[in-house]
Amino acid sequence: MTTVLSTRWRWRSSNVIPGFGITFGFTLFYLSLVVLIPLACLGWRAASLGGADLASLGSDPRVLSALATSFWTAFAAAAVNVVFGLIVAWVMVRYRFPGRRLLDAAVDLPFALPTAVAGIALTAIYAPNGWIGQFLQPYGLRIAYTPLGIVIALVFIGLPFVVRTVQPVMEELNRDVEEAAATLGASRLQTLFRVVLPSLAPALLTGFALSLGRGVGEYGSVIFIAGNIPYVSEIAPLLIVMRLEEYNYAAATAIGSIMLSLSFLVLLLINLIQAWSRRRFGHVL
Amino acid sequence: MKVTRRNLLLTVPLLAVSLQFAGPGAAHAQQTLINVSYDPTRELYRDFNEAFSRHWQAEGHEPASIKVTHGGSGSQARSVIDGLEADVVTLALEADINAIAEKTGKIRPDWRGTLPDNNAPYTSTIVFLVRKGNPKELKDWGDLTRDGIEVITPNPKTSGGARWNFLAAWAWAEKQYGGDEAKVRGYVTDLFKHVPVLDSGARGATTTFVQRGIGDVLLAWENEAFLAIEELGPDAFDIVVPSVSVKAEPPVALVDQVVDAKGTRDLATAYLTYLYSDEGQTIAARHYYRPSNPKAVSDKSLLEKFPDLDLATIEAFGGWAKVQPEYFGDGGIFDQIYKPGN
Structure with a gap:
């Protein structure tokens, strides 16, 4: 990875999968079809409102209050998920106990369950x-x-995002490094905070971002528990539905x-933090 | 594909079968009727469809397949606007049918009046569902704003039924305060301060009150209140009839463009007309809807459930075309009562 970045940036590099033109073309087409065109329609429809109406909508205290509620609850839920999702992933990866596979499968249930049922x-x-x-x-x-109910619903919805992003990275963690830290005289806490967590930080941030993004837009489960x-x-x-x-x-x-x-701004910010943490701590894998 | 003997062997019977379907069968293809309805009519139309199918065949027609979809009245109207091929719509609010007529022209603009009684074969009203024995002694709208009373109603912004709740409270207050608008607004604002949960639909509000045990009183459609008692036993809830309420007229209409395109106009017209027949009216009454023509109901004991009360009509408010934007539109009266500092 780093070697590619350090050499001069090139339009294309040799790769195991041939046919850059076709795959790149397909990527552009597919992304446009699935993501960009619907989003462009959204922007276009919204633009039909005109600047003045948009401004009054954007400064409507009710809209602002609803936006604040959506974002702070999603933030809180993502934060809770990062802490407890990390512990869940740790237990799944580091310990062998009866029923582990069952528990592991249960983590995915919030993905599968219709959100209204969850709510x-x-x-x-x-x-x-x-x-x-x-x-x-x-x-x-x-x-x-x-609002506490909203946080609970979003914690439920967002948990698998954190566990499933952290788990594979944790599985790849080299135990040698922890052992080395121990032999060099690091305490358990020092090992955790200076060796283990920094290498998990990018995955944790990704999990946080996914959980947050999912939580901000969540409707089905929240509507039943929110009041x-x-x-x-x-x-x-809900304001959109109204x-x-x-x-x-x-x-x-x-x-x-x-x-x-x-x-988008929040996710961009998280990506920047991620890039910064990569530079700061290096890529451990 | 290479034409092998095996492929040929498969093709011949398939062709024969498809020819049979496309041939003489097509002339008498079974007609399908789609009725787009709202949430609490599930049980009503299940019975009515059976009765109508019997009636339709007894008249010597080919059996027809009748499908009903249910959902929030507003979102059902939106599905029709967005292209759902409904032959008839049977919704909670005149405003929702008006919206279809305006946005798509699929329904003629003067639809209201094409059938008797403003196109409402059955009506309902808003009553209070309270806990058994009415422990908080809630008798009329004025009692609902006493200290410590919790009122459950869905959100008038998202639920057609809740708009009737709002108007019923408004109608009572208007009578109570002799039309003093400031006082009426004050009462309704106060009323919604007693609402701890605003569910998005009527069934959701019923669940909150009945299953979750939240609140002292549920503002409900009369038929929903009866249904809740029927399903959950008479020992859990009582119905309290306030002194003033509204006459809720859930209208029905033919979707002209669709029935003409599908050639189902006769079937759809017969379907809606049959709602006004003796049997249709009796079925409505059995499902706790007030029949628009009580004389047609064969079993008069069904009518005893419906107490007489002072019912304000939507016309008294100036009609839905005026009420919808003024009371429930963006920035309307309902939005204003939630302004901070109110």
């Missing part, structure tokens, strides 16, 4: 009369129908594009 199930559990909710109710802690009270637990995708209900496609796409640009 209804979580609401049933965390509602004041639910399995978990009934124990929290006496302490005045409400999870379902508050959907304006200015409190109303998410931006605009659609009013047959106001332009405003719906405009909110959609605002969300998209914000997500």
Whole structure:
């Protein structure tokens, strides 16, 4: 990798798969068909709204509040997932115990489950009369129908993203390095923070970004658990649905594009941090 | 493909079969009717379709295949606008059918009036569903804004049914405060401060109230309230009928362009007309919808469930064309009551 980067940048380099022209052409075509054209349509529809309307929509306190809710809950959920997803991945990779494969398969369930089902199930559990909710109710802690419920739903949805990105990298980690650190007199914590985590950082950041991106746009599961009270637990995708209900496609796409640009900025920022961490810690694999 | 003996052997019977389908069968191809409906009519149309199929065949027609799709009224209307080939629409709100007519021209603009009773073969109203024995003693709209009362209603922005809830509360307040608009707004704003959860649809709100045990009162369509009691047993909930409510008219209409293209106009017209027949009206009443022509209901005991109350019509509000943007549009009255500081 580094050798390729250090030599002069070339248009094409010899590769095991021949036919650069065909594959590159296909990539462009496929990406356009699947990603770029729909996004361009979104932008085009939103542009039909005009600058003034777009500005008033972008400064509407209700829209801003919904955007803030969507982003902070997705951030919180992604942060939780990074910490606990790391532990889950660590246990799966480093230990052998009965039922490990079953547990490993269970991590993917949030991918497979229809999100609405997840939302209804979580609401049933965390509602004041639910399995978990009934124990929290006496302490005045409400999870379902508050922003906290949104975070719970997004933690559920986003967990596999972190585990599945970190797991393979962790499997490739060289134990020799940890042993070397130990023989050189590093404490366990030092080994963890200065040897293990830096090499996992890029994968963790990717997992964080995926979990965040998924969480910001999540509708199906959140809608059941959020309570959907304006200015409190109303998410931006719900505002889009409301605009659609009013047959106001332009405003719906405009909110959609605002969300998209914000997500893009956040993901770009994460990529930059990732690039920086690669340069700082080197590529360990 | 090389023509081998094996391929030929396969082809001949296939050809024969396809010829049979394309030949004399095509002239009498089974007609399909698609009814695009909203959520709580699932049980109603399951029964009605059976009855209609019997009636249609008894009249000497070929059996027809009838399909119904259900969903939120607004999103169902959007599917039709986006190209779902519905022969008839039976939705919750006149505004949704108007939207189809306006955006696509598939339905004639003067559709309302092509059938009796403003195209509403059955109506309903908004009632309170409360916990058994009515422990909080909620009798009328004024009780709902007492301290500590939690009210469950879906979001009027996303649910057609919830718009009727809103208007029912508004109608009561208008009568109560003699039309003093500021006071009416004050009451409705206060009412929505007592709403802890705004579900996106009517069924979702029912689940929140019934299964999750949230809230003291559910504002519900009369037929949904009866259905909840029927499904969950009469020992869990009571229905409270307020002094004032609205006359909710879920309208039905023919999708002209589709039936003409498919050649199903006769079938679709007969389908909608049969809703007004004795049997259609009786089925509606059995599913807790108020029949528009109670005289047609054969089993009069079905009508005893429907108490008399003061029902405001949508005309009293100025019609849906005015109500929709003014009350529920972007920045409308409903949006304003959630403005911070209100």
